[in-house]
Amino acid sequence: MTIAIFLLVLFATMTVGVPIAFALMLTALALMVHLDFFDAQLLAQNVQAGFDSFPLLAVPFFILAGELMNAGGLSRRIIDLARSMVGHIPGGLGYVVIGASLMLASMSGSAIADTAALATLLLPMMRKQNYPAGPSAGLIASGGIIAPIVPPSMPMVIYGVTTNTSISKLFLAGIVPGIIMAIGLVLVWRGIARGKDLPVAEKTSWVERRKVLSGSAWALMMPVIIIGGLRFGFFTPTEAAVVAAMYALLVATLIYRELNLQRLYRVLVDASRTTGIVMFLCGAATAASYMITLADLPSQLAQNMGPLLQSPMLFMAVVCLFLLAVGMVMDLTPTILILAPVLAPLAAKAGIDPVYFGFVFIFVGCLGLLTPPVGTVLNVVAGVGGLRMEPVIKGVTPFLLVYFAMLVLLILFPAIVLWPLKLMF
Amino acid sequence: QDIKNRLIRFGYGLNEVSNQGRAAKVFADEVEKASGGKMKIRAIGAAALGSDVQMQQALIGGAQEMMVGSTATLVGITKEMAIWDTPFLFNNGKEADAVLDGPVGQKVMDKLQEKGLVGLVYWENGFRNLTNNKRAVTKLEDMEGIKLRVMQNNVFIDSFKTLGANAVPLPFSELFTALETKTVDGQENPYNTILSSKFYEVQKYLTVTNHVYSPWIVLVSKKYWDGLSKDEQKVLLDAAKKSRDFERKDTRAEADKALADLRAKGMQVNELSSAEAGRMRDKLSAINTSIAANVGESLWKEVQDAVAQARTAK
Amino acid sequence: MNLAKTLRHLVEALMAMCMTGMVLAVFGNVLLRYFLGTGWVVSEELSRLLFVWLVCLSATLAFGEGKHLGFDLLTARMSGTKATVLRWLSRGLIALALWYLVRGSWEQVLVGMDSRSPVMNYPLALGAAGTLVMGVCMAVLLLLQSWQDLRGDGPGEQAAEPGRAQP
Ligand code: NA
Ligand code: NA
Numbered sequence: 001m002t003i004a005i006f007l008l009v010l011f012a013t014m015t016v017g018v019p020i021a022f023a024l025m026l027t028a029l030a031l032m033v034h035l036d037f038f039d040a041q042l043l044a045q046n047v048q049a050g051f052d053s054f055p056l057l058a059v060p061f062f063i064l065a066g067e068l069m070n071a072g073g074l075s076r077r078i079i080d081l082a083r084s085m086v087g088h089i090p091g092g093l094g095y096v097v098i099g100a101s102l103m104l105a106s107m108s109g110s111a112i113a114d115t116a117a118l119a120t121l122l123l124p125m126m127r128k129q130n131y132p133a134g135p136s137a138g139l140i141a142s143g144g145i146i147a148p149i150v151p152p153s154m155p156m157v158i159y160g161v162t163t164n165t166s167i168s169k170l171f172l173a174g175i176v177p178g179i180i181m182a183i184g185l186v187l188v189w190r191g192i193a194r195g196k197d198l199p200v201a202e203k204t205s206w207v208e209r210r211k212v213l214s215g216s217a218w219a220l221m222m223p224v225i226i227i228g229g230l231r232f233g234f235f236t237p238t239e240a241a242v243v244a245a246m247y248a249l250l251v252a253t254l255i256y257r258e259l260n261l262q263r264l265y266r267v268l269v270d271a272s273r274t275t276g277i278v279m280f281l282c283g284a285a286t287a288a289s290y291m292i293t294l295a296d297l298p299s300q301l302a303q304n305m306g307p308l309l310q311s312p313m314l315f316m317a318v319v320c321l322f323l324l325a326v327g328m329v330m331d332l333t334p335t336i337l338i339l340a341p342v343l344a345p346l347a348a349k350a351g352i353d354p355v356y357f358g359f360v361f362i363f364v365g366c367l368g369l370l371t372p373p374v375g376t377v378l379n380v381v382a383g384v385g386g387l388r389m390e391p392v393i394k395g396v397t398p399f400l401l402v403y404f405a406m407l408v409l410l411i412l413f414p415a416i417v418l419w420p421l422k423l424m425f
Numbered sequence: 426q427d428i429k430n431r432l433i434r435f436g437y438g439l440n441e442v443s444n445q446g447r448a449a450k451v452f453a454d455e456v457e458k459a460s461g462g463k464m465k466i467r468a469i470g471a472a473a474l475g476s477d478v479q480m481q482q483a484l485i486g487g488a489q490e491m492m493v494g495s496t497a498t499l500v501g502i503t504k505e506m507a508i509w510d511t512p513f514l515f516n517n518g519k520e521a522d523a524v525l526d527g528p529v530g531q532k533v534m535d536k537l538q539e540k541g542l543v544g545l546v547y548w549e550n551g552f553r554n555l556t557n558n559k560r561a562v563t564k565l566e567d568m569e570g571i572k573l574r575v576m577q578n579n580v581f582i583d584s585f586k587t588l589g590a591n592a593v594p595l596p597f598s599e600l601f602t603a604l605e606t607k608t609v610d611g612q613e614n615p616y617n618t619i620l621s622s623k624f625y626e627v628q629k630y631l632t633v634t635n636h637v638y639s640p641w642i643v644l645v646s647k648k649y650w651d652g653l654s655k656d657e658q659k660v661l662l663d664a665a666k667k668s669r670d671f672e673r674k675d676t677r678a679e680a681d682k683a684l685a686d687l688r689a690k691g692m693q694v695n696e697l698s699s700a701e702a703g704r705m706r707d708k709l710s711a712i713n714t715s716i717a718a719n720v721g722e723s724l725w726k727e728v729q730d731a732v733a734q735a736r737t738a739k
Numbered sequence: 740m741n742l743a744k745t746l747r748h749l750v751e752a753l754m755a756m757c758m759t760g761m762v763l764a765v766f767g768n769v770l771l772r773y774f775l776g777t778g779w780v781v782s783e784e785l786s787r788l789l790f791v792w793l794v795c796l797s798a799t800l801a802f803g804e805g806k807h808l809g810f811d812l813l814t815a816r817m818s819g820t821k822a823t824v825l826r827w828l829s830r831g832l833i834a835l836a837l838w839y840l841v842r843g844s845w846e847q848v849l850v851g852m853d854s855r856s857p858v859m860n861y862p863l864a865l866g867a868a869g870t871l872v873m874g875v876c877m878a879v880l881l882l883l884q885s886w887q888d889l890r891g892d893g894p895g896e897q898a899a900e901p902g903r904a905q906p
Contacts, residue, residue, distance in 0.1 A: 017814040017829040019807035025836040037434070039488040041850075044843030048870050049479050051794045054596060054783050057765060060758065060793070168602070232606060235769065236599050242765040265755055272754035276797025277806055283794070283870075293473040294434070331808055373812060478854075482863065486850040501855035501863070540853055572776060578857055582780055593778040594858075608772070 002295040005034050010288075010338070020334045024284035031291035043287050050286030051279040054238060055167065058157045060275040061241030062109035065152075065248050067267045067274075069107060069219070072252020072259040075117040077216035078103045084212040088203035091193025093126045094139055095186065101143030102182045106223035107244070108147050109154040111332075111369055115144030115377050119384035127385075129199045135192050137381045138395030142185055142403070144377050145366040148332070150178035152226055152244065155362050157237060158282065159336050162289070163344040165358045167237040168230050169421065173359045175227075176420040177410070184402040192398065218251045231424065278333055285337030298345040309350040316352065316411045319343060320364050327368020331376055335365050356417050360410055367403055370396050427654040431464045435491040436474035444617060444679055445493065445641070446470050448548060448672035452643075455664035464660060466491075485541035487648035491661075493548060496642050497578055503536045508720045508728055510580045511713060513706040515638045515732065516699075518549070518677060523735035525640060529727045534642070543645040545665035548672045550615060550639035551680055556628040557611025558604075561695045563632075565589070565704045574600055574612040581637075584712050588705060604628060615639065616683035617676070625690040633684075633696040636705070643668070750800050757793035761786045784858045791866050795873035803880045830885055837878045844871035 009030040013023040025043060032038045069075045082099035086092055097118060104114045118140045126136040148155045151171035160167035204212075226244050229235040235243060252259040259267075292298075308315050326335055340361060347357040369377040372393050382392045410416055435453070439445040446468075453466035474480055477494035481502065484492060499506040508514075515521040524530055525547040534544030555562060557571050569589040575581045577594045585592040593609050603609045604627040612624065613636065619625065643665050650658065688694050697705075717725035768782035801807055814825055844867050851864030 013832055014810045015813050016825050016832070017809060017811065018832045019809040021807055022833045022836045025840065026832060029836070029839055036432075039486075040839040040843030041483065041486045041488040041846045042843065043839050044847050044867065044870050044874075045475070045479060045483060045486075045488070047840065048791060048844075048847075048866060049475055052787055052791050052866060054787055055598070057761065057786055057790055060761065060790070061765070064758065064762070234606070234608070234773075236602070239765060239769050242762055243769060245762060246766050268755040268758045269751045272751075272758050272793055272797045273801055273806070275758075276754075276794050276799075277801045277808065279790075279794040280798035280801070281808065290474070293469070294467075329810070329812065334808065374810075478863070482847060482850050482854065482867075485854070486846050498857060501857055501860070502853065541850070577780065577783060579780065591776050593772065593776075594780050594783075595778065596783065 002031065002034065002297055003300060005030055006292070006297065021281045021284040024288040024338070028287040028291045031295060035291065035295055037294065042290065046287035046290045047283035050283030053161060055161050056157065056279070056282065058238045058241040059154055059278060060271060061238065061245050062152050062154050063274050064271040065241065065245040066108040066110050066113035067271045068245060068248035068252055070113060070117045071263055071267050072248060073256040074219040074248060074251060075104060076121060077219050079121050081212050081216040084204040084209045087201045090200055091189065091198050092201055093122060093129065093131060094189040094193055097122055097139050097143050098182050098185045098189065101146050102150070102178065105146040105150040105178060106227065109152040111145045111147045111366065111377050112380055114147040115141060115380045116384060118144060119381045123385045131198060132196065133387055134391035134395030136395070137385055137387055137392045138397070138399055139185065139189060141370055141377045141381045141392070141396050142399035145369050146178050146181050148366055149174045149181060149363060151175065151230065152241065155332055155336055155365065158333060159340055159358050159362055162337060163340050163358065165354050169355045170358050171230055171237065172424050173355050173417050173421050177359070177363065177417060180406060181403065184406055185399060188398050188402050218255050222247060281333055282337060285334070288338070289341040292341060298342055301342065302346055302349055305346065309346070312350050312352050313411060315347070315350045316360065320360065320407060320411065323361065323364040324367065327365055328371045329374050330368065331374065332365045332369055335368065353414070353418060355421065356414050359417050363410065364407065367400065370400050427656045428460050428463045428660065431657070433464065433466050433490040434474065435466050435468045436480045436489060437468065437470050437493045438472045438477060439470060441470050443621070444672065444676045447675055448668050449493065451671045452664050452668035455667045456660055459660045459664055464657065481542070484644055484646040487646050489646065490649045491643070491645050493641050493643045495550065496640050497576070499537070499642065502540045502542070505533050505536045505720045505724055507580065507716055508533060508724060509640055510637065511716050512584050512636050512709050513702060516736070518673070520732060520735040521638050522673065523738070524728065524731045527731055529731045538647060541647045543647050543650045545643045545645060545662055546669040548641040548643060548669055549676045550641050551617060551676060552635040553613045553615055553637045553639060555611060555613045555632045555634045555636065556619060556624055556630060558629050559610050561630045561632065561693060562697065563695060564701045565708060572610040574603060574609045580712065580716065584709055587709055587712060601627065616680045616687065620683040620686055625687050625692050629693060631687055631692045631694045633694065634702070747800065750796055754793055754797050757789045757796070760789045761793065764789070780858050784856055788861070788866060791869045795869035799873050799876045802877045830881060834878065834881060837874050837881065840870060841874035841878065844874055
């Protein structure tokens with residue numbers, strides 16, 4: 001009964017066009033009436049509690065760091081570096097996209113910010129050199145979603161806070177899979193580029209490369225600071241985020257000198273606005289999950305799932321299929337906020353490692369950013385590149401397939417995530 | 426008997442398997458038994474109903490019925506609660522029980538009423554003890570230069586600074602990593618917490634300082650309480666008292682066991698002599714003066730008298 | 740609508756100030772710990788309070804700009820009377836949520852007048868006031884949108900959203 005009310009109110013209100021945050025508040029109110037605990041204060045209190053949290057401060061700080069990197073010339077230099085290294089290989093700009101994706105991913109926590117930077121800088125270049133539009137855009141989108149997999153990661157912060165999972169461990173769990181993703185993209189892109197007669201750029205001389213490298217060295221220090229700082233415990237994730245933002249600010253203003261006060265002000269306002277949208281959702285979801293806890297929804301679900309909980313692998317497979325379906329129509333953040341508080345306790349009951357489960361949850365959620373009809377990252381690439389959706393969707397398909405294959409491996413061999421993690425701790 | 430069907434949400438911060446969770450269960454069972462099954466307690470742990478502060482505000486507003494939590498977070502509502510933060514106030518559990526359950530404990534608890542809370546009983550969180558990686562603390566001077574994580578609370582920060590430690594306020598959630606990576610050298614908590622949080626994995630020395638006694642307090646929303654019949658109030662109060670007696674016994678047994686476990690896990694345990702504890706207490710006289718000023722001189726004196734009485738009464 | 744523009748600039752300035760304050764509070768604490776071996780007590784409480792206000796202000800701004808995430812799979816396919824009905828239904832539901840948000844926040848502001856934060860000693864009402872201001876401002880924006888819709892300014896929601904003319 002409780003589950004029915006939860007789903008019915010949430011989906012009915014969302015379908016008639018109520019923004020997700022308000023739909024979640026209405027769901028919370030409906031559950032309060034159902035449980036006979038109606039009090040408007042609980043709504044207000046929990047909405048506030050949803051963002052009144054120190055660990056969640058990592059979210060605005062990572063958003064700010066990403067915006068500063070894009071506005072301050074750090075992202076551009078990383079892309080230049082990738083170009084000077086692999087631009088000369090046949091189909092080289094594709095490898096540039098992959099290399100730059102991975103490097104940017106280790107500095108920024110948001111798929112949207114990274115995809116925007118990659119699409120703005122590299123898509124016009126690829127188009128000018130007659131790279132096919134669809135596969136190019138598809139590759140950029142697929143590279144963009146490495147950002148939330150490799151640390152730092154905004155979705156992992158939100159997942160960690162909503163489910164009480166160690167954010168540092170989630171972060172470190174993503175490093176190896178992120179590299180595997182990049183390798184998968186390389187394989188697919190090689191197949192695509194081989195058949196086509198793409199112009200080959202001149203090889204960059206080592207003198208030139210060294211120059212580009214030293215120019216980007218400051219930007220490359222960022223992942224060292226973030227990952228090193230987390231691994232060796234110099235900072236908590238929140239502090240790592242603020243240090244990353246301050247570092248990007250210093251490099252952008254003092255070294256690259258590409259950020260004036262006016263731009264900085266815009267960056268602050270834009271980062272705040274994005275924060276507001278994400279965190280308002282967090283607040284509303286907290287109100288709903290408070291009522292979910294009171295209604296003891298996970299236990300109710302567990303009773304109906306008996307045999308599934310006996311086999312962790314089967315459980316993972318079912319959850320992943322479910323999340324893929326949800327990911328088609330829902331964005332990543334609300335997926336985490338709505339489903340993680342319900343599914344994480346179930347996974348724990350099934351005896352699944354919480355960090356592994358959290359990582360796979362986020363990985364599948366990221367695939368949803370690439371699937372129509374609601375694929376935020378696809379929208380960003382199409383929007384920035386001025387492309388129609390159809391070729392982009394077609395272009396992303398082969399990359400998506402390789403990611404699906406990877407997901408199957410992740411389910412069959414949890415050690416892919418767990419083993420490197422054990423080595424690190 | 427004038428008892429209606431009631432469902433009461435009782436929130437707490439620790440897990441179901443902690444001393445807090447076990448005592449909450451005892452309370453729930455006692456209420457159900459005494460009310461003939463009419464009053465039901467829904468005990469919800471793991472801070473699922475929010476932090477202590479969030480629950481307090483919900484109780485005051487009448488949006489939640491009951492909770493148990495730290496007295497230290499109540500200082501923002503009722504300044505008199507700060508009296509229980511006084512370092513070296515009690516020497517042992519017996520003194521704490523006598524004072525907290527006596528008239529002055531009740532008096533402090535009753536101060537909550539004007540702020541919309543009804544205190545029923547005090548439970549025991551425990552005496553806080555010191556662990557660190559630098560040296561075994563045997564005397565006051567050994568505190569010098571230890572980077573010590575303290576709660577984010579002005580009294581505790583000032584106290585440890587006065588004793589010579591480098592007090593670093595950190596949220597509890599970040600404490601283990603901070604110890605593991607040597608961001609801080611030490612911390613202070615009851616034995617049960619030191620064991621359950623696995624601090625023994627990253628700390629070498631444990632000093633039995635018993636420097637602060639931390640009580641918990643069982644609270645009811647006054648808005649809710651005033652709507653209950655006398656019989657219903659009595660059911661809750663009696664059950665709370667039973668849960669208190671169980672909780673203290675359980676917690677003390679667990680603490681003894683925890684200390685033995687910590688020894689077995691390889692921690693080097695030493696006891697702070699009462700003479701050195703006395704020196705620390707003297708060194709903290711300025712802190713005591715400011716606590717006395719905050720809670721009111723007369724209350725300070727009443728508590729000191731009650732402690733003295735409990736001490737001689739053995 | 741010069742007033743709307745001025746208001747937006749004011750809110751943006753406040754948002755930027757909150758963000759700057761949060762960065763300074765948390766980064767300052769990191770610096771103190773590494774260079775002076777001590778912490779800044781106020782850091783966590785201050786940054787969280789600023790965070791609450793940052794979120795409330797920017798969520799309000801985003802509401803005015805129609806930027807909160809939603810589903811438009813159904814609504815995008817509707818036109819004419821059906822679209823109008825859905826639009827008003829959705830507004831009514833948002834209004835319902837806002838009504839309880841405002842009421843609850845108001846009660847929590849009253850409760851929080853008498854409760855102080857542990858370190859900075861600020862009244863906890865200051866936090867609850869964030870969601871109160873947010874709820875009231877969103878409700879005003881919703882009324883404005885509805886009124887403009889009724890007056891027939893442009894085709895429905897799109898043109899009726901205040902703050903659309905983002906530079
Ligand atoms: Na990343
Ligand atoms: Na999708």
